[in-house]
Amino acid sequence: MATYFAPASAGNFSVGFDLLGAAFAPIDGSLLGDKLEICGEQAVTQLRITGRYRHQLPEDSSDNLVLRCYQLFQQRIGRSLPGLALHLHKELPVGSGLGSSACSIVVACYAFNHYFNQPLSPQALLQLMAEAEGGVSGSVHYDNVAPSYLGGLQLMLPESKTLCRSLPWFEHWRVVLSYPGTVLSTKAARAAIPAQLELATSIQFAAGLSRFVSALYCQDEADALAALQDVIAEPARALLMPELPSIRQALTELGVAHVGISGAGPTVFALCQTDAQAEDAARYLAMNYAKNQDAMTHICRLSPNGAQVLKDETHAVS
Structure with a gap:
């Protein structure tokens, strides 16, 4: 079994609409974000969902973002993959402004890429994450997926090869x-x-x-x-x-x-x-x-x- 985590994020950060995003971690050492477990391989991919905010998601998980990301991931790498037994721990509230959908997308895409020996480069993976997030929010933007994937405070550079850049911070903030x-x-x-x-x-x-x-x-x-x-x-x-x-x-x-x-x-x-x-x-x-x-x-x-x-x-x- 492999377990993956992606942190919550705050997009815009007031001054940078669609262009700034930051990933945050509680100072008490707890995890604020979603976890995904890949429990093993099986004939058909199935997803189990638990967690504090499970009740905010539809009971039927067959159209969950994690499963959509697995389909998109296979399409992007150009080959079929085995079915997986997946377990999402949904610890971020939906529609909260904490990058909940982006967090699920990031942890899923990151997990699949790691589990299958990283067929996608970091840049290609980030682009896939942003496209998946665009299907939820209505437009492709990186200000939640980038910090959730990379950490820190990120400045979006969508027209550049790097797509984003990590910025300095004040450690006492x-x-x-x-x-x-x-x-x-x-x-x-x-x-x-x-x-x-x-x-x-x-x-x-x-x-x-x-x-x-x-x-x-x-x-x-x-x-x-x-x-x-x-x-x-x-x-x-x-x-x-x-x-x-x-x-x-x-x-x-x-x-x-x-x-x-x-x-x-x-x-x-x-x-x-x-x-x-x-x-x-x-x-x-x-x-x-x-x-x-x-x-x-x-x-x-x-x-x-x-x-x-x-x-x-x-x-x-x-």
Whole structure:
């Protein structure tokens, strides 16, 4: 049996709509993301699903993303593969803004490529992941699959050969991720954004992203924080997340440096400069943003690792 893991991710990161994405890991050492077990080979591929958020998925798993990825993987490598007994541990909520679909796609594609001795290069595998994610969100973009696959903070470069690039970070930064327990469709959230932007807004967006990336490389923390303004997604999605202004005000009063929407929401993230701020922010969000038992709040650091092998007791020979 082989077990694989891919971490949660936050797309956009306020200033980089569709162009920035970060993978996060709780500071307590727990795993925040999905696991996939390849239990063995058999005549027909079958998928069993368990995990905290299993109930958010359809009972019938025959059209699950993991199985779709196995079909796409076989098509991409150009040959049929044996049936597999698969077990998905679904630990990320659906429609949460934490890259749930991307996480399932990444852990599946990574697992299949590793299990069958890596017929796809890292770049080809990332491209396959993005195309699979495009079938869910309605457009091909890399800002969730890239960090979930590679770890860290990734800048998307879709027109380049590398597709993305890892960016510097501030090691003392903590990011509190808080999911309220409700679902917000990625397609609906994207539909709220206008198809065209005013020239002034486009210039402001380009300037903010450039400033943020430059500040990271220069390790200018004040300038990096000042650049974190969402001029595209957040204004358009204001009606979908009416609690955000009051949350931002309360957390700002606690000293939190920045509050933004994780991906398409409804998860929010609080960027904190100290552990004490992160603890205060996590306490506030857990008490005031949680709507039901599905809610969760984690104090996180940037995850240096993306998709990985947790255990490999047996390995196929292709």
